[in-house]
Amino acid sequence: MEIFEYQQASSVIVKLAALSLADEEALSAIFRRFAGQPFTLQGLNEVTRGRLSGADIRASIPVLLQQGYLHAVKKVWGERLYYIPFDLLPQLQEMYVLPSIRSYDGLDVFLYRESRRGLACDMFRTLAWISMNRLQITAKGTLYQKVLSKIGGLISLESEDIMGLSLYYPYQEVYAPPVAVVFDMLIAFDLIVQEHGEWLLNQVNVRSWLKLDLEEMNAAFFRQIMLRYVPTDAVLQHFVFGITSSSIQSGMWYGLQNVLDSLEQQGIFTGSLLPEQQLWMRSWLIALCGFGWMELGQGRDEKLYLRWVDKPDMMRERGGVPEGVHLHTGLCHVQPDFEILVPPDVSFTVRWELESCFEHITMDIMSLYRISRLSVTQAVRNGRSSKDILTLLEEHSTGVPEHVRLAIEQWGREMDQTKHDERMRIINGTQETADFRVSINRVNGLLGRQGWIYCGSEYKNYEYDDGIPEVHDLFPGLEDTPVMWIKEMRAYHASTTRKIIVQALLWRTKIALKIRGEVVECLPLAVVGEENWKVRGLMFLKEENKGAEHELAPGEWEAIQLLLPDIKRKML
Numbered sequence: 001m002e003i004f005e006y007q008q009a010s011s012v013i014v015k016l017a018a019l020s021l022a023d024e025e026a027l028s029a030i031f032r033r034f035a036g037q038p039f040t041l042q043g044l045n046e047v048t049r050g051r052l053s054g055a056d057i058r059a060s061i062p063v064l065l066q067q068g069y070l071h072a073v074k075k076v077w078g079e080r081l082y083y084i085p086f087d088l089l090p091q092l093q094e095m096y097v098l099p100s101i102r103s104y105d106g107l108d109v110f111l112y113r114e115s116r117r118g119l120a121c122d123m124f125r126t127l128a129w130i131s132m133n134r135l136q137i138t139a140k141g142t143l144y145q146k147v148l149s150k151i152g153g154l155i156s157l158e159s160e161d162i163m164g165l166s167l168y169y170p171y172q173e174v175y176a177p178p179v180a181v182v183f184d185m186l187i188a189f190d191l192i193v194q195e196h197g198e199w200l201l202n203q204v205n206v207r208s209w210l211k212l213d214l215e216e217m218n219a220a221f222f223r224q225i226m227l228r229y230v231p232t233d234a235v236l237q238h239f240v241f242g243i244t245s246s247s248i249q250s251g252m253w254y255g256l257q258n259v260l261d262s263l264e265q266q267g268i269f270t271g272s273l274l275p276e277q278q279l280w281m282r283s284w285l286i287a288l289c290g291f292g293w294m295e296l297g298q299g300r301d302e303k304l305y306l307r308w309v310d311k312p313d314m315m316r317e318r319g320g321v322p323e324g325v326h327l328h329t330g331l332c333h334v335q336p337d338f339e340i341l342v343p344p345d346v347s348f349t350v351r352w353e354l355e356s357c358f359e360h361i362t363m364d365i366m367s368l369y370r371i372s373r374l375s376v377t378q379a380v381r382n383g384r385s386s387k388d389i390l391t392l393l394e395e396h397s398t399g400v401p402e403h404v405r406l407a408i409e410q411w412g413r414e415m416d417q418t419k420h421d422e423r424m425r426i427i428n429g430t431q432e433t434a435d436f437r438v439s440i441n442r443v444n445g446l447l448g449r450q451g452w453i454y455c456g457s458e459y460k461n462y463e464y465d466d467g468i469p470e471v472h473d474l475f476p477g478l479e480d481t482p483v484m485w486i487k488e489m490r491a492y493h494a495s496t497t498r499k500i501i502v503q504a505l506l507w508r509t510k511i512a513l514k515i516r517g518e519v520v521e522c523l524p525l526a527v528v529g530e531e532n533w534k535v536r537g538l539m540f541l542k543e544e545n546k547g548a549e550h551e552l553a554p555g556e557w558e559a560i561q562l563l564l565p566d567i568k569r570k571m572l
Contacts, residue, residue, distance in 0.1 A: 019067070022565070025052050026060035027069055028096045032267060035237035036089050038073075038081040041473065045508040049267075050545035053523055054508030058474045059565035065468055073462035080465055086227055090314040093241040099262040103252035109297040109305045117156035118292025118310070119185065120217040121363050124348060125154040126182050127191065127206060128355040135192075135199035142174045143199075152179050161290025164283025165229055169453045180453065188224050188451035210348045215313060217348075221291070222312035228454045229287075231280065238268045239281055241314075243306065250308040256285070257303055332397040334371075338404060340397070342367035350396045356382065357389050371404060376411040386412025471567055475507055481562075489514060489561035494554040500562050501527055501535050507564075510540075513552070514559040521563065523547060 019027070030039070033047045041061065045054040061082065064070040072082050084092065129151060135143060143151075157178040169180045186192045191206055192199045212220070222244075230237055242263055248254055260281075263269065273281075285306055288294035293312060297305040330345030332354070340358060342351065344365055354360075354369050357379040361368040379389060386409050393400045471478060484490070485500050489512055492500065501524050504511050510523045524537040528551060538547030 019063070022052075022056060023060045023063050025049070026057040027064055027092075029057055030064075030070075031084060031089075031092045031096055032238075033234065034084070035234040035241070036084050036086055037232055037234050037237065038083045040079065040081060041469065048508070048523070051510075051521065051523075051540050051547070053510050055475070055510070056565050058508075059567055061474065062468045072465040072467070074465040075462055080467075080469070081462065086223075089237075089241055090244070093238070093245055097238055097242065097263070097266050097268060098245055099242045099247050099259055099266075101247065101254055101258040101262050103249065103254055104299075104305065105253075108300045109253045110299075111295055111297050113286065113289050113296040115289050115292050115295050115309050116158075116161070117364060118218075119157070119182075119221045120214055120292070120348075122155045122157055122178075122182055123185055124351065125360075125363060126151055126186070127201065128352070128360070129154055130192065130199070130201055131355075137194070137197050137199070140171075142171050145174075148175065148179055151182075152176055155179065155182055156292075157181060157290045160286075162283075162287045164279065165287055165455070167229065167453050167455060184451040184453040185221060185224065189220070210352050213347070214310075214344075218293070218310065218312040219314070222293075222314065224451065225291070226314075228451060228456055230284075231455050233277065233280075235263075235269045235273070235277060236280060236284075238263060240284060243285075244311065244314055248308070250311040253297060253305045253307045255299070255303055255305055256281070259306075329396070332393070334393055334397045334400050334404060336401050336404070338371040338407075340369040340371065340393075342369065346396070350392075353392050353396075357384060357392060371408065373407075373411050376408055377415055380412055380415040474567065475564070477503075477506075485562040486564055489519070489559045491559050497554050497560055498527065498533065500560055504562055509565075510563045511537075512561040512563055513557040515557045517558075522552075525549070 029047050029049045029052055030044070032049075033039075034043075041058055044057045044061075047057055048054060061070065065072065065082075069084065069088065070082050071085050072080050074080055133147075133150075135147060138144060155178045159177045162177050162181065167177060167180065169175065169184065172180075175183070183192075189205065189209060191202055191209060193202050194200075209217075226240060230240055239259070242248075243254075243259060248259075260273070282304070285294060285296055285304075289296060293308060293310050295307045295309055297307065299305055329347035329350055330343045332343075332346055332350070333341040335341065339361070340354065342354065346367075351367070357375060358369040359372050359375040361370055376386070376389060380386065389408055389412070390400065390405060481503060485503070501511065504524045505527070508523075510521045512519055513522055521540040522535070522537040523540070524535050526536045528534045528536050532553070534551045534553045536549065536551045539550050540547045
């Protein structure tokens, strides 16, 4: 299903101008109320904005489905769920719910939580370790504790960074949260596979992954995290998309309360947030620090401030670089003391080669490797020659000191071309990926797997439904409703008038009332009383968008009409 979503999302936004005003208002109302969460037709009855009634929104569903703004799934028992495709959410956030807040100069903000090394580095270190070691699985289906301890030591992400997200995954008593997150990404991007009682690297996908630059990796990580780590709460989803919007720039401090105030002003929530919502929002910001993207600070006012240090680009075009096109990469610096300095602009493909030939010391903004007899010997044992190692350094460094070159050649000769008889622990690919764009889609999770962490809605596990709801789905009982009620404004007996209003309540649609010769629209909210009943509703005068609540008795109007949206046009 996600393949279809991505193909549609890349082109659907340009069609927005083609939507009628009513359909665009319906899309905006649905997005504000549900974000990317699933909803039913019945659930739309509570989504009203100004003159826009539940009936108006339901009547737009066929058009929004046909244009790709909505997708639908069907439960086992046939109930339909509708939702806005995930890849449309960032664009719709920019269009409809763009936080309007000012940044701070930072002079009065004190840093109290820094960003960590980042998921890209954590996963790279884990992949490198797996390529050199066995990941055998116990009879219970988990990794051995000694292996988990070793992998945990490679990861900069800490448990305290993500505990507040309440992530759920298998074997929580065995896997620490940071290890679970890294393995979740490895599984989601199909970089490891389980075979013959152990986890093995998938070489084809690993090669494709390493060809991504850091921005592409972060965009891929962020998409997976936004898709699967956010609870089924539209307010929280608006919050996480809101702080990634274009109005919040990287490198600038923003007050958390200002972000929340902006969302409240735009009607995303009313009144106070629930304590658990506030706690989760703060936990989300802490997690973003752990993932290497954000810093948090405290102002003199003791309020919380956030600052992106490496903001993932949710709008980044996915597709990658065609096979054969080489990305620009920085150069390493081979030092006279046999150390290799690796600047941040050196590609992960080059770093992967360094991992196979040299001793890793540290990985940070500036990474460090050491050329040693043991590392060169191990590389030769695994099939490299001293010439291969020197070629790697010559092509990807600013130069190799002569005494370093001689040492590598000497250590290589000492191995005497030892046979590399150690078992290869990477699944051999039969061919290079024919189209690198497909590989990029794979690592973006579009052709990959679910992963094992999921806190969002499970609606995507249901069967995709490309059907369009019929009139009787949108307005049940329409075929039994007297045509006169809809076609003509006229006077009725009080009992018939009550039936019309009750029908309007069931459909959440408006009625037209002629009061002292003037026609006004009313959205009924309730029928009050029995014998001497009244209708309570929102009254809209002329083109006013905001209604005023009134109670009227049957004798206070001269004629009534049941108003329905233009259903026939929308069913084409």
